[in-house]
Structures are given as structure tokens and as C-alpha cells.
Amino acid sequence: MSLNARNALWALLITVLITGTVIYAVNYLDEQRVAQLDDLQTRLATDTLSVETQFALLESAPCADVSEGNTLSQEVSSLGDKLSVTETRLGTDDAQVLELKKQYTLLQIRDYLLTKRLSTACHIDPTVALYFYSNTAGSCADCDRAAYALSYLHETNPKLRVYAFDYNLDLGALKTLIAVEKVDPKFPAFVINGKRTYGFTTLDDFKLQFPKDFFATTTATSTAATTTKKK
Amino acid sequence: MNFNYVIYPFIFIGLYFEVFVLLVFLSAPARDRRARATSTRTPKVAMIVPAWNEAPTIKANIESLLELDYPEDKLSVVVVNDGSTDGTKEILDENFTNHPRVTVVHQVNGGKHSALNAGIDMATDAELVGCLDADSFVERNALREIISCFDNPKVAAATVAMSVFEPKKPLEIMQNVEYVLGIALRHILSSVNGIYVTPGPFSLYRRDIVLKVGGFRFGHQTEDMEMALRLQKEGYWIENAPRARVYTKVPTTVRGLIKQRTRWTSGFLRNVAFDYRGLVANPRFGVLGMVVLPLGFLAIVGGILLFVVTIVIAIQNLVHSYFIHSGIPLSYILSQKLSFDIFYVPVSVLLLLGIVTSIGMVMFIYMGKKVSNTPGRLLPGIIAYALIFRFIAPFWLIRSLKDVTLGKKRPWR
Numbered sequence: 001m002s003l004n005a006r007n008a009l010w011a012l013l014i015t016v017l018i019t020g021t022v023i024y025a026v027n028y029l030d031e032q033r034v035a036q037l038d039d040l041q042t043r044l045a046t047d048t049l050s051v052e053t054q055f056a057l058l059e060s061a062p063c064a065d066v067s068e069g070n071t072l073s074q075e076v077s078s079l080g081d082k083l084s085v086t087e088t089r090l091g092t093d094d095a096q097v098l099e100l101k102k103q104y105t106l107l108q109i110r111d112y113l114l115t116k117r118l119s120t121a122c123h124i125d126p127t128v129a130l131y132f133y134s135n136t137a138g139s140c141a142d143c144d145r146a147a148y149a150l151s152y153l154h155e156t157n158p159k160l161r162v163y164a165f166d167y168n169l170d171l172g173a174l175k176t177l178i179a180v181e182k183v184d185p186k187f188p189a190f191v192i193n194g195k196r197t198y199g200f201t202t203l204d205d206f207k208l209q210f211p212k213d214f215f216a217t218t219t220a221t222s223t224a225a226t227t228t229k230k231k
Numbered sequence: 232m233n234f235n236y237v238i239y240p241f242i243f244i245g246l247y248f249e250v251f252v253l254l255v256f257l258s259a260p261a262r263d264r265r266a267r268a269t270s271t272r273t274p275k276v277a278m279i280v281p282a283w284n285e286a287p288t289i290k291a292n293i294e295s296l297l298e299l300d301y302p303e304d305k306l307s308v309v310v311v312n313d314g315s316t317d318g319t320k321e322i323l324d325e326n327f328t329n330h331p332r333v334t335v336v337h338q339v340n341g342g343k344h345s346a347l348n349a350g351i352d353m354a355t356d357a358e359l360v361g362c363l364d365a366d367s368f369v370e371r372n373a374l375r376e377i378i379s380c381f382d383n384p385k386v387a388a389a390t391v392a393m394s395v396f397e398p399k400k401p402l403e404i405m406q407n408v409e410y411v412l413g414i415a416l417r418h419i420l421s422s423v424n425g426i427y428v429t430p431g432p433f434s435l436y437r438r439d440i441v442l443k444v445g446g447f448r449f450g451h452q453t454e455d456m457e458m459a460l461r462l463q464k465e466g467y468w469i470e471n472a473p474r475a476r477v478y479t480k481v482p483t484t485v486r487g488l489i490k491q492r493t494r495w496t497s498g499f500l501r502n503v504a505f506d507y508r509g510l511v512a513n514p515r516f517g518v519l520g521m522v523v524l525p526l527g528f529l530a531i532v533g534g535i536l537l538f539v540v541t542i543v544i545a546i547q548n549l550v551h552s553y554f555i556h557s558g559i560p561l562s563y564i565l566s567q568k569l570s571f572d573i574f575y576v577p578v579s580v581l582l583l584l585g586i587v588t589s590i591g592m593v594m595f596i597y598m599g600k601k602v603s604n605t606p607g608r609l610l611p612g613i614i615a616y617a618l619i620f621r622f623i624a625p626f627w628l629i630r631s632l633k634d635v636t637l638g639k640k641r642p643w644r
Contacts, residue, residue: 003260008251018584019246019584022580022584026580149559
């Protein structure tokens with residue numbers, strides 16, 4: 001074999017090796033991301049259970065004892081952001097992403113229920129927004145805008161708690177929530193303090209869906225919220 | 232649409248080319264060429280200077296040839312004034328009419344190839360003929376460096392290391408980096424006879440072989456490329472002397488650059504796709520036929536495709552971003568971009584392969600600097616080259632492809 005042919009074959013082999021290494025490295029990093037999410041999810045599940053148990057044990061205790069819920073919600077929010085990024089990278093059909101998303105959705109629902117119980121027991125009055133989106137192609141042109149607007153509203157108004165749900169996720173608890181809240185498959189869909197609305201036009205119009213004095217009275221000392229952006 | 236599938240093949244091929252070139256660089260033939268000593272032989276050389284409206288540089292150009300470190304009785308200069316109208320004729324007549332080593336020929340404008348042929352006809356006693364564009368200047372040792380390339384009788388031509396003359400403006404600095412990259416590639420490809428152009432700024436030919444193959448032709452305004460391809464087709468070798476340096480003036484405006492490169496690129500397409508298509512993908516022509524010419528085509532197509540994809544993605548992102556951020560205060564949008572978490576770093580196959588190929592390119596640029604002993608700092612030029620130049624290049628690629636497709640001819644200047 002001539003030197004040129006040998007160089008050409010070696011070059012092909014090395015190029016394939018470099019490309020393979022890069023693909024492996026990127027997949028490894030993605031796996032690490034998923035593992036990181038899994039760890040975070042497991043920890044949050046334990047924390048949630050702990051708060052719920054604590055709440056159950058101290059039915060009549062001062063509400064300050066369950067204030068852990070605040071930091072918990074912040075972590076759920078962080079998990080949501082990371083899950084959203086992972087979903088973008090690996091795809092909405094990725095089995096690991098779907099599994100994580102189901103767990104995350106369960107966490108959100110539990111956090112939502114906990115928030116409701118806390119608000120009743122402790123006379124807290126958080127503004128809660130349930131946001132339903134769809135990842136089905138062409139079914140929700142405004143979901144990206146709605147998700148970003150909700151993130152903005154949550155971060156600038158910490159009293160607002162946002163829970164984002166993939167309407168089509170195959171999860172019994174989510175289906176029950178959708179049935180309980182009577183949410184139709186029109187996207188984006190919102191349930192803000194129990195009131196259902198559909199569609200997103202502008203941020204200013206969207207703000208009208210919130211209680212009249214909400215944006216005027218918000219303080220920076222309240223609870224955090226969760227948001228998962230739709231892809 | 233996922234554009235990655237369009238980009239991946241080109242990135243892979245680009246990476247393959249870099250790896251192949253690196254292996255050739257490390258191979259014995261290239262190492263031998265780097266170790267080649269300056270020749271002690273002094274065959275008779277005639278330097279041909281085709282000049283068309285070169286008044287600002289012609290005198291310095293000829294003087295740089297006369298100052299070459301070479302026996303005076305073995306070196307002559309033939310200047311062919313190709314119907315200049317800018318005072319070139321007067322400068323030549325005034326300074327070189329009775330010069331013992333300079334022959335001045337005035338002819339009706341017939342194009343660069345005809346001027347070169349006229350000069351070669353005049354240099355009857357020369358074994359080697361050199362061509363030097365009138366806007367170029369040679370270093371004193373350049374001729375001695377290049378002569379050693381002709382120790383092998385199969386070598387019909389030899390090229391040199393081209394550098395930009397006094398690069399000061401941003402566009403000149405960027406082209407200087409590109410020229411240094413060219414030095415590396417020409418050096419490496421010469422070791423596998425993969426050179427497809429013998430550039431006008433100082434290439435040397437065996438006079439008898441040039442005459443044997445029929446002299447210079449119009450070659451779609453790229454007579455240097457046409458001659459190199461013809462020599463390759465006839466089975467000759469084209470060598471390179473990386474330490475023989477010539478400085479050339481380059482376009483200083485984007486418009487001028489695009490015009491020059493359109494001529495080069497359309498010349499490549501016309502010569503290779505039509506006149507010398509028999510060389511492409513032909514194993515008989517080794518690396519030139521199987522790697523250099525096919526990848527030259529792919530580089531043009533890939534350059535255009537990558538540019539179009541980049542523009543489409545950029546527009547999509549801009550529109551999407553505007554759509555998403557509409558109504559949200561700018562202060563909030565900007566604050567989002569400032570947060571950093573390793574989790575969110577968008578590491579992708581495309582990004583990493585892009586980084587690997589970019590590192591490869593920078594490595595070749597520094598190889599070019601090393602093998603040719605090019606002075607000066609290259610880093611600012613490399614950064615500008617990476618950030619700006621590649622966004623200008625697609626314009627001449629698209630223009631060239633359009634010209635060739637529509638059969639459009641453009642004037643030289």
C-alpha cells in the first residue's frame with residue numbers, strides 16, 4: 001500500500017475516532033445531566049415527603065414550622081429549568097426525559113396541594129397559576145411566550161407560584177388534576193387562583209387575569225414558584 | 232428542520248482533510264522537504280514580469296528581482312508591458328531601457344498569459360523561468376531557496392511562501408493569516424504532488440516544459456491555475472519552497488477582495504469542472520485527484536451551505552427571540568443571560584467538532600509560520616479571520632457559483 005493510501009486510511013480512522021469520542025463525550029455529559037436531575041429529583045421527593053409528614057404531624061402547630069416549603073419550592077423551580085433544558089437537548093420523546101418529567105410533575109402537584117393546605121391552615125394567600133402546555137407540533141404557537149412571561153412574572157413577583165404541566169403527559173395524577181380543574185385541551189391554558197383562561201396575546205393582557213391588586217402589592221419576601229418552559 | 236444533518240457531513244469531511252494533511256505533514260516526504268538545504272546550483276534564470284497598469288509598484292518590483300542573491304550573469308529580468316495606460320511604460324523606459332540585465336517588451340494588451348508567453352519567448356537562454364506579478368516583491372534569498380526544488384528532474388514548477396506586503400489594515404491582517412495558512416498547506420501538499428495552482432507572485436518553471444506543454448493560456452483568468460493543472464495532467468511534479476518568500480499586495484477593500492476571489496474561485500470551478508474534470512476523482516492523479524480537487528469543490532459548496540444555514544438559523548433565532556421577549560423589560564432579558572451554571576452550557580457534537588476543526592486550523596497557521604519563518608504576531612489576525620473573514624468568503628463563493636452557472640465573465644479589475 002502506498003504512503004498516500006495509508007495516510008488516507010489512517011486519516012479516516014482517526015477522524016472516525018475523534019468524531020466517536022466527541023459523540024461519546026456529549027452523550028456522557030447528557031447522561032450526567034440526567035443523573036444530576038435524577039439525584040435532585042430524589043432529594044426533592046424526600047424533602048416533599050418530609051414536609052408533608054411534618055405538616056401531618058403538626059396539624060395544629062404554628063405555621064412557621066413548615067416554612068421549609070419555601071426553599072423546597074425554589075429547588076423544584078430549579079429542577080424545572082434544568083429539566084426543560086434537558087428536554088430540549090434529548091428530545092420530548094426521550095424515555096429518560098419522560099420519566100423524569102413524570103416525577104417532576106408529581107412533585108409539582110404535591111407542592112401545589114401542599115401550598116393549598118398551607119394557605120388554608122396558615123392563612124397565607126399565595127397567587128397560584130397552573131399553566132398547561134402542549135409539546136405536540138403545531139398545537140401551541142404561543143406556549144414559548146407564555147412560559148417566558150410566566151417566568152418573568154414569577155421572578156419579579158415572588159408571591160406568584162407557577163406550576164407548569166405538559167397536558168399530554170401520560171400520568172394518572174395529572175389527568176386527575178386536569179379533570180378536577182376542568183381544563184380543556186386548548187393551549188396555552190391557565191388556571192389562575194381557580195379561574196380558567198386560554199390563550200396568550202400580550203403580557204399586559206395576561207396580567208389582567210391576575211387579581212387586581214396583585215402586581216401592586218407583591219413583596220420580595222414571599223414564596224417561590226416553579227416553571228417549566230414548553231419546548 | 233434540523234440543520235445539523237446538513238452541517239455534519241461537511242464538518243466530518245473538513246476534519247478528515249485536516250487529519251489527512253497533518254499525517255502528510257508528519258510523513259517522511261514532507262519532513263525531507265523541510266530539511267532540504269539551499270541549492271548550490273545556479274542554473275540560468277529569467278524572471279518574467281507581466282505588467283498591466285502597475286505604475287505604483289513596477290520599479291520596486293524589478294529592483295527586488297535585481298537584488299536577488301544570485302549570480303548576476305545567471306539572472307535576467309524580462310518585463311512585458313501589456314498595453315499599460317497608467318505610466319508604466321514611461322517608468323520602464325526611463326529606468327530600465329538600457330539596463331544590462333533587464334529586457335523591456337511593450338505589447339498591445341493581450342492578457343497576462345500572452346505577456347508571460349512573450350517573456351518566455353524572449354528568455355531563450357534560460358533553463359528556468361520565473362513569473363513575478365508586478366505587485367509583488369521577493370526576499371533576497373528566495374531564488375536560491377527555490378532552485379533546490381528542481382534537483383528532481385520530474386519537477387516542472389515550484390511555488391514559494393507568499394506573505395502579505397506590510398499588512399496594516401484589518402483586511403490585510405486577515406489575509407495575511409490566510410496566506411500563512413496557505414504556506415502550510417502548499418508545503419504539505421507539495422510533498423504528495425497535490426498543488427493545483429502555481430501563483431503569480433513568484434513561481435518558477437522549467438522553460439522547456441512550459442514550451443512543451445504549449446505555454447500559458449487564458450485559463451479563465453487564472454492562467455497560473457490552468458498551467459499547474461496542465462502540468463499535473465502531463466504527469467509532472469509541482470514543488471514548494473516554504474522558506475522562499477515573496478511579498479504581495481492584497482485588496483484593501485471588501486469589494487476588491489470579493490472581486491479578486493470571485494476570479495480565483497470561478498477560475499477554479501471552470502478549470503476543474505470543465506477543462507480538467509478528468510483529474511477529479513481519478514486515482515491516477517493521487518492526492519490531487521482523490522482529495523484536493525474533490526474537497527475543493529466540497530469546500531465551495533459547504534462554505535455556501537454553512538453560510539446559508541447560519542443566516543437562516545440566526546434569523547430564526549432573532550425572530551423567535553423577538554417573539555418570546557416581546558413585552559418583557561430589557562433589563563430582565565439581559566439579566567437572564569448573565570447567570571452561569573455549567574449545567575446549561577450547550578455542549579453539542581457540532582460545537583465540539585467545530586472547536587476541534589478550529590484548533591486544527593490554528594495549528595496549521597502556526598505550522599505555516601514555523602516552516603516559513605514568518606515574522607510577526609498572528610493572533611489578532613487569527614481572531615479577526617475566524618470572526619469576520621469567514622462571513623465575507625461566502626459572498627465570493629456564491630458570486631462565483633452564480634457566474635459559472637450563468638456563464639458570466641467579469642473583467643480582471
